[in-house]
Amino acid sequence: MRLGWLVGVVLGALLVLGHAQPVSYDGYQVWRITVDKPSQIAEIESLVHDVWMIRGRTVDVCLSPEEQERLRAAGYKGEVLISDLGALIRQQQTEFVPQENGLFTRYLTLDEIYTAMRQLANQYPELVQLLVIGRSVENRPIYALRLTRYPRRARVYPTRPQVVINALQHAREWISPPVALYFAYRLVSEYYTNVRVRDYLDNLEVYLVPVVNPDGYVFTHTTNRLWRKNRRYLGTFSGRQAYGVDLNRNWGYQWGGAGSSGNPFSETYRGSAPFSEPETYFLSRWLLSLPALRAHVDLHSYSQLILLPWGFTADAPPFYSVFERVGLAMQQQILGVHGQLYRVGSAAAILYVASGNMMDWVFGVRGALSITYELRDTGQYGFLLPPDQILPTCEEVYPALLELLRWARQRDWRE
Numbered sequence: 001m002r003l004g005w006l007v008g009v010v011l012g013a014l015l016v017l018g019h020a021q022p023v024s025y026d027g028y029q030v031w032r033i034t035v036d037k038p039s040q041i042a043e044i045e046s047l048v049h050d051v052w053m054i055r056g057r058t059v060d061v062c063l064s065p066e067e068q069e070r071l072r073a074a075g076y077k078g079e080v081l082i083s084d085l086g087a088l089i090r091q092q093q094t095e096f097v098p099q100e101n102g103l104f105t106r107y108l109t110l111d112e113i114y115t116a117m118r119q120l121a122n123q124y125p126e127l128v129q130l131l132v133i134g135r136s137v138e139n140r141p142i143y144a145l146r147l148t149r150y151p152r153r154a155r156v157y158p159t160r161p162q163v164v165i166n167a168l169q170h171a172r173e174w175i176s177p178p179v180a181l182y183f184a185y186r187l188v189s190e191y192y193t194n195v196r197v198r199d200y201l202d203n204l205e206v207y208l209v210p211v212v213n214p215d216g217y218v219f220t221h222t223t224n225r226l227w228r229k230n231r232r233y234l235g236t237f238s239g240r241q242a243y244g245v246d247l248n249r250n251w252g253y254q255w256g257g258a259g260s261s262g263n264p265f266s267e268t269y270r271g272s273a274p275f276s277e278p279e280t281y282f283l284s285r286w287l288l289s290l291p292a293l294r295a296h297v298d299l300h301s302y303s304q305l306i307l308l309p310w311g312f313t314a315d316a317p318p319f320y321s322v323f324e325r326v327g328l329a330m331q332q333q334i335l336g337v338h339g340q341l342y343r344v345g346s347a348a349a350i351l352y353v354a355s356g357n358m359m360d361w362v363f364g365v366r367g368a369l370s371i372t373y374e375l376r377d378t379g380q381y382g383f384l385l386p387p388d389q390i391l392p393t394c395e396e397v398y399p400a401l402l403e404l405l406r407w408a409r410q411r412d413w414r415e
């Protein structure tokens, strides 16, 4: 009897812990504030927990009712981008989507993404191989798809340079995994009909890592749709538990500098040391193991931008004109598909300074052409991009990423 009671309490506690109440965003709004002086951006950042985006003099902020009051009291007014965040999140969770329209009509769960990757490797064994390249804090696998002719005949082809495209360092940026996955689907389905694609897969190794932050991604499905960081438990400070390192501040090039935070509660917390997190540690070790890494894209959202090094400083990097040429070619390709404009420029200049990011490490340490994309939209929905925009986004980015393969094939750092 007593034992049954004890088992009940333990099971109940496990249930409560395992299925934490979803975080509610009722009463929250997203505002776009345009400031007169750049110094006001810092003031807004000090008043608000979750800054969604900063571009020049405009800041998008996600605000609790208290924060809305705080900003009003400080004299700030904003254009309301999302008037009822809670309702929008609920609407997207319950929206009916026809399942038969394929993989890119709704956002997939982590298991569904991993199943799709496994199936692609099984369906095209002569073009695709599935690899585990690391594990997360909660021990989930991080998978890569390796696309190249006869991937199983050699662990690495010494004469085929590598190109890496990864997505979802940031958990809430749901549009990024489908873009990486779609790129793989298009490449393999066009291999036998498109000579250009065939040339790329015969002479390059293309690696896709659609989910760098699997724990964070699962958490955005179960508990908090707007979670950004990984799921590292950091400790309890003044009675509050802190979780999560911003993986795109945890890389070991210029780690710890401006645009990253030492506060565990911050959305841009850099971690206790460079590569303190298994996700960035394993990914960086794996990138170092590739013998001839030529080109790389790190997919994020939102704002429709093609961001070039550096991220840690507004100073121009070596070969900036080469980056710009590739970036502008990508921009033209995107524009040609659905007429969407993605602006091109240095990350620190058109967005903001951010130290310890992946792009800077891949270029600064590995010397590969490395670019960061901010995908759709420009702020109407932000991270809550409606599912009917998944496929158009994938379609427009496809030919832009082909430009990356073209560059890797030629590798021309000259002016």
Ligand code: 0X9
Pocket (backbone or CB within 6 Å): 052, 053, 170, 173, 248, 300, 301, 302, 307, 310, 311, 312, 347, 348, 351, 352, 353, 354, 355, 357, 372, 374
């Ligand atoms: O802050 C980031 O890590 C990226 N933006 S996001 O909204 N997706 O989080 C931008 C990284 C690009 N680098 C710099 N802006 N320095």
Ligand code: ZN
Pocket (backbone or CB within 6 Å): 169, 170, 173, 299, 300, 301
């Ligand atoms: Zn991001």
